[in-house]
Amino acid sequence: MVKYFAILIFSLAALYPSISEAKEPKGLSLTIAAGNNFAFPASFRVGWNEWEYGMLNGRSLGASKLFFFSESFYTNLGLGLIDSMVGVTAGVGAWIEMFWGVAFRVEISANSNYSGVMVEQGILGLSIDF
Amino acid sequence: MTKSSPLFIRNLFLTCLLIISGKVHASLDLGVGMSSTTSGRLVPALAGGLYTGGWAITGSANGVQSGYYYHSIYTLNYYRTWSSGNLLGGDVNSGVGGGVTYSMRGYEDDNADLKEAADLFLGPAFFVRWDFGDTVYLNTEMIWGLRDFIQHVALNAQDVIVFSLGVQLW
Numbered sequence: 001m002v003k004y005f006a007i008l009i010f011s012l013a014a015l016y017p018s019i020s021e022a023k024e025p026k027g028l029s030l031t032i033a034a035g036n037n038f039a040f041p042a043s044f045r046v047g048w049n050e051w052e053y054g055m056l057n058g059r060s061l062g063a064s065k066l067f068f069f070s071e072s073f074y075t076n077l078g079l080g081l082i083d084s085m086v087g088v089t090a091g092v093g094a095w096i097e098m099f100w101g102v103a104f105r106v107e108i109s110a111n112s113n114y115s116g117v118m119v120e121q122g123i124l125g126l127s128i129d130f
Numbered sequence: 131m132t133k134s135s136p137l138f139i140r141n142l143f144l145t146c147l148l149i150i151s152g153k154v155h156a157s158l159d160l161g162v163g164m165s166s167t168t169s170g171r172l173v174p175a176l177a178g179g180l181y182t183g184g185w186a187i188t189g190s191a192n193g194v195q196s197g198y199y200y201h202s203i204y205t206l207n208y209y210r211t212w213s214s215g216n217l218l219g220g221d222v223n224s225g226v227g228g229g230v231t232y233s234m235r236g237y238e239d240d241n242a243d244l245k246e247a248a249d250l251f252l253g254p255a256f257f258v259r260w261d262f263g264d265t266v267y268l269n270t271e272m273i274w275g276l277r278d279f280i281q282h283v284a285l286n287a288q289d290v291i292v293f294s295l296g297v298q299l300w
Contacts (some may be wrong), residue, residue, distance in 0.1 A: 065215075065222075066218055067214035067215045067222055067224060067258075069212055069214065069224065073215055075222075075256065075258050076258070077217060077222055077258045077260060077270075081213070088268065088270060088293065089272035090257075090258035090272075090290040091256075091258075092224075092226060092256045092258075108272075110166075110271070110272040110275070110289075110291040110293075111271050111291075112164065112166075112293040114272060115170075115172070116164050116167045116169065116170055116171055116172045116173075117166060117169055117170055118165070118166035118291040118293060119166070119169070119272075119291075120262065120289040120291060122164070129194060
């Protein structure tokens with residue numbers, strides 16, 4: 001249900017990309033999230049401006065840049081270790097502000113490494129802006 | 131008037147339309163890469179697309195064949211696109227839309243008939259593309275296959291990822 005909800009939200013958001021209203025992440029943020037099969041923690045990220053570093057998802061460790069296309073939705077692209085081999089991660093996600101800098105976070109990403117391993121990963125968690 | 135006049139008038143009309151329509155962003159791209167349908171094996175995939183300023187159509191094909199089996203996979207996607215920003219000096223473009231995947235496979239054992247099957251699934255899709263240099267790009271796209279509900283609840287999915295390195299042909 002979570003994923004259907006996320007897919008529906010992404011699809012609707014994509015119909016109305018509003019770059020002029022896009023969020024511009026500033027400063028430090030922390031993200032902790034569950035992943036596939038609700039493994040926890042599957043993601044632990046330290047963010048600085050539009051970049052995030054750390055355990056991006058259950059199979060990827062590296063750095064990723066967020067590209068917001070509206071107030072709450074973004075795509076991202078990064079480089080890291082996918083299953084311990086160099087690879088690329090790209091995804092689409094939501095960063096929905098709730099209260100006191102805390103945001104609901106959901107993201108689905110495609111991860112590919114140079115040996116040909118390609119895996120989908122989802123995360124569901126919270127981010128905090130400092 | 132000659133017989134070719136309608137064609138000439140149509141071309142003239144289209145030319146005028148292009149001139150007055152302002153800046154037109156369009157490219158036809160072709161690349162090679164990998165697909166998650168053969169994940170773990172370096173099976174080359176052919177991937178390409180037609181991109182304009184606001185939408186894109188992309189597709190891919192890959193497959194394997196041996197004396198005992200074959201597996202062919204095709205994808206076709208339509209995206210709403212936008213320019214996302216810049217990464218290490220290269221432009222990043224993104225899009226979200228929908229896609230369809232068609233997969234055919236067959237297996238033939240010794241002294242047995244060929245067994246064949248096919249799958250078709252569709253669902254939402256996205257891509258993130260990094261253009262570096264003038265004409266070279268790295269593209270990752272993914273289709274969420276909407277089939278088994280229980281697996282989606284567990285954040286697992288029947289997805290197809292295509293990763294490609296390509297060039298802008300036009």
